[in-house]
Amino acid sequence: MEPLNNIGVFPDIVNNGDVDNGLAALIPNAVVVSDCDLNDPSTDTVNVPFLSSLGYVDMNDEVPLIDVPIFLISNDALQAQLTFKSKDNDMVQGDWLAYCDSSANWDVGEAIDVQWEESREIYGLNVIRIAEEGCCLVGAFAVLALTSFRCLLLDSTMVHSAADETETKELDLAILSSSRRWSDNLPSSYKVGLPPRQRLVSEFLDKLKETLFTDDPLRPYKNQKRSRQFIIGLQSLFPILKWGSEYNLIKLKGDVIAGLTIASLCIPQDIGYAKLANLDPQYGLYSSFVSPMVYAVLGSSRDIAIGPVAVVSLLLGTLLQKEFDYTKNRAEYYRLAFTATFFAGVTEAALGCLRLGFLIDFLSHAAIIGFMGGAAITIGLQQLKGFLGIQNFTKKTDIISVMKSVWGSVHHGWNWQTIVIGIAFLIFLLLAKYIGKKKRSLFWVPAIAPLISIILSTFFVYITHANKHGVQIVSTQKLISIFFVNHIKKGINPSSAHQIYFSGSNLVKGVKIGVVSGMIALTEAVAIGRTFAAMKDYQLDGNKEMVALGTMNIIGSLASCYISTGSFSRSAVNYMAGCQTAASNIVMSIAVGLTLALLTPLFKYTPNAILSSIIINAVIGLIDYNAAILIWKVDKMDFIACMGAFFGVIFVSVEIGLLIAVSISFIKILLQVTRPRIVLLGNLSRTSIYRNIQQYPEATTVPGFVIVRVDCAIYFSNSNYVKERILRWLTDEEDKLRDNGLPQIKFLIVEMSPVTDIDTTGIHALEELHKSLKKKDIELILANPGPGVMEKLQSSKFTELIGHNKIFLTVGEAITNCSKEVGEEA
Incomplete structure (x- = not known):
């Protein structure tokens, strides 16, 4: 034996x-x-x-x-x-x-x-x-x-x-x-209970609250005097009033240091990012002057640094260029850029006001990783024009077109002087970044390295007069040019309110571009804000952030700014520099304003190769290959979404890559809903615990029973699959028992703990399952249906169909009560 x-x-x-x-x-x-x-x-x-x-x-x-x-x-x-x-x-x-x-x-x-x-x-x-x-x-x-x-x-x-x-x-x-x-003979302690009945209006309001007001925004107002409620309301609308009332010199010191540090980083980045959007360099600086000031008043994040970012700049430039050629229709191009920025802000603010921020969650983390990586490579390839000194360069963004343009210019378009300058300063920037990573106390080194590069390269070009003497070499008849930023308009932001389209066909174009760009900007900003909030252990209200970011871009569009959002590189430097509040954005804004008012003529001799080096250095950090490897190990479907977005961006275009990312995310959701996981449960020895037999191979099936668990709500989209999959489990188990000469199945137990909801189609599928089982002389048993499910089963009289005595609190209780019949037959 x-x-x-x-x-x-x-x-x-x-x-x-x-x-x-x-x-x-x-x-x-x-x-x-x-x-x-x-x-x-x-x-x-x-x-x-x-x-x-x-x-x-x-x-x-x-x-x-x-x-x-x-x-x-x-x-x-x-x-x-x-x-x-x-x-x-x-x-x-x-x-x-x-x-x-x-x-x-x-x-x-x-x-x-x-x-x-x-x-x-x-x-x-x-x-x-x-x-x-x-x-x-x-x-x-x-x-x-x-x-x-x-x-x-x-x-x-x-x-x-x-x-x-x-x-x-x-x-x-x-x-x-x-x-x-x-x-x-032991008394049963508990039965599956029915929740108290709610009125329709009450039930609707509860669901609305859980969907849109999960953070309970009215909690701070409870049990407060009217005067105090008024103050809390103002602080909620303008967070600067809350942290401003607690401000002191220690916080000011941290914010000033952080603000000046990120200003030294953002000035050269803004000039380069504006060129990604096919805008004049000063528009990047405009966006880092007005937008951070507005955010500091309305935003709730202590660490996020506001300004133009590489991915949004590239996306905006690509979408605008499809509508207008910026070299031929300059005025219309700029008007459409301001219109898109305005409606990007409207989209962001509307999502926040309507508390629909959960919509951005449809773009999965894996898809964002792939999209960002693809965009980083695309941006880096675009910089080869300035890095190599190529004059005639493609306007397409896919890798094939870019590489054709690069290799087609090898013999007559590359400029060795430009390449030397670009490589030298790129090595300097990468070395500075390496030093900052190796020693955290030197975090400021990679932050000020771009500004030092600008100063040194500009000074070098100025004293050598390379703009006059490096254009061509007569002996070889080859162009040896160093391209420059040229004149940056002096002065702070002019008004652009009169340039925004509020009617006509260009309004529709601006809305489309604004919605797409705004959603990407919003996703990046909220993700960055939540990351640093978790690191400093404070709560970030996503809906308030959306309102702040949207209002910021609406006001910015009226002041010659283009779409701004949270920058990860600048936010990381802001955090490392010891920022205390959003006042660091105000300090950065003042520094950029002074630059616009006094220092822009100094950028006249800045070579484009330096801006290309700065951008390449910045976007390298967007390629998170470690995250991609982790996604592969954890979830293969997520990895497909990641790679789909990545290859879509680099081989087709930025907008196609974004479309692929969103599409694959939706497909994954649909697959999870329409094809839920249904598992066979077995008993763990010497316990009353029943677990998935694939996860726990030592779990054993109980003679005379088949126990399955449905790991999803049962809706019209998956009810037929759930029924068919359960019957297939049943058929497979019957075949095994018949082959081994063991007692046949008498009971099918459906563990319904994970089933959070069920609709009428789902109940109808259970009724059909019950009929199919009855023909086989098998009884249907339900274990632990939730309150919402139990209420619907009761209302539909399904509980009367199978019998109230066939619904149990646990699988163990169901087996205990039903095993007598199995034992007698055995």
Whole structure:
């Protein structure tokens, strides 16, 4: 006879006097007592000193009990039952075992039935005695785990009479049925309850609150005076009033240092990013002057640094260029840029006001990683024009067109002077970034490196007059040009309100471009804000952030700014520099304003190669290959979304890559909804726990039962699949049982804990499932349906169809109540 699955073999150690230690090792924290511990095996007393340390004594003492299993080992099970009583003269409850030696010579079934009933009726204890007719079972014993209503048999390695696997299964079923007969008399503590009925309006308002107002925005106003509520309202609209009231010199010092540091980084970046959007350099500086000032008043993030960013600049430039050629229709191009910025702000603010920020979550993290990586490579390739000194360069952004343009200019378009300058300063920037990463205290080195590059390269060109003497070399007749930023208009932002389209066909174009660009900008800003909020352990209100970012871009569009958002590189430097509040954006804005007012003429001699080097250095950080590797390891479908967005951007265009990213994210959602996971459950030994048999291979199926779990809400989109998949599980299990000659299935248990909701189509699918099972003489059992599901099942009278007694709180309870029929048939 083989031992039961997942139990193992307990050796014959009774004759060696080591049964106590053996059981204690098998079942931790158990109290094990054998005959040798009794003062007089013929009486009802026990060795008090031995048990007093464990908290157990005889019936005459007053020592508290401890809540652990007790196992009695004795050649006389009936005698051992009388051993323990509590201080209140009540029988001790726990897990018991009685060992029977070879003197016992009972039929197995009789031993279980008679002895079980006898011990329960006479003594109220859980003792069982097992022997096999004509066999010596010294060392064999049974362990009864009442907490899970299961009885497990441990068989010894002693030689005994011939028995096959069928006999083992019969013995297992007999033991299992005996434990269930005992549990049948236990009262059921709980039934699956129905939630209190709600009125339609109340239910609708509750769902609306959970959907749109999960953060409970009115909580701060509760139990407050009107004057205090007014102040809280102003602080909610203008967070600067809240942190401004607590401002001090220590915070000011941190914000000034951080603001000046990010200003040194943003000035050269803004000039380069404006060129990505095909705008004059000053428009990048305009966007870092007005927009951060507005955000500091309305924004709730302490760490985010506002301004133009590479990806949004490239996306905006690409979309605008499809409508107008910026070299031929300059005025219309700029008007459309301001219009797109205005409606990007309207989109962002509207999402925040309507509390629809969850819509940006449809663009998955994996898709964003791929999109950002592809955009970074595209941006880097675009910089080859300035980096190599190429005059005639393609306006397309896909990698094939760009590389054709680059290699087509090898013999007559590359400029060695430009390349030397570009490579030299790119190495300098990368070295500065490496120093900042290696030593955190030198975080300021990569922050000021771009500004130092601008100053040094501009000074070099100015003193060498490269703009006059490096245009061509007569002897080779080859162009050797260094391209310059040229004149940056001096002065702060002019008004652009009159340039925005509010009618005509260009209005529609501006809205389309603004919505797409605004959503990308919003996604990046909220992700950055949440990242740094988590690092500093404060809460960031996503909806307030959307309103702040939207208002910022609306006002910016009226002041010659283009779309601004949170920059990850600048925000990281802001955080490392020790920023305390959003005032660091104000300091940065003032620094940019002074630059616009006083210093822009100095950029006249700045070579484009330096701007290309700065941008290449900045976008390298957007390629997060470690995140891509992690996505591959965690979720292959996410990796497909990541790579789809990545290759879409670099091989087609930025907007196509974005479309692929969104499409794959939606496809993944649809697959999860329409094809939910349905798993087969099995029982973990010596417990009442039922788990996925693929995750827990040691879990065993219960004879006569098929237990499945649906891991999703059941809706019209997946109800038919759920029904068919469950029937397929059932058919597969029936085939296995038939092949092995085992009892057929009598019950199908559906574990519904993960089923958060169900609609009418889902209920109809359950009704069809019930009909199909009825034809096979199989009963449908539901385990733990949730409140919303239970209410709908009750309203549809499905509970009456299958019977109220077929709905249980747990799978274990369902098996306990239904196993009698299985045992009888077995």
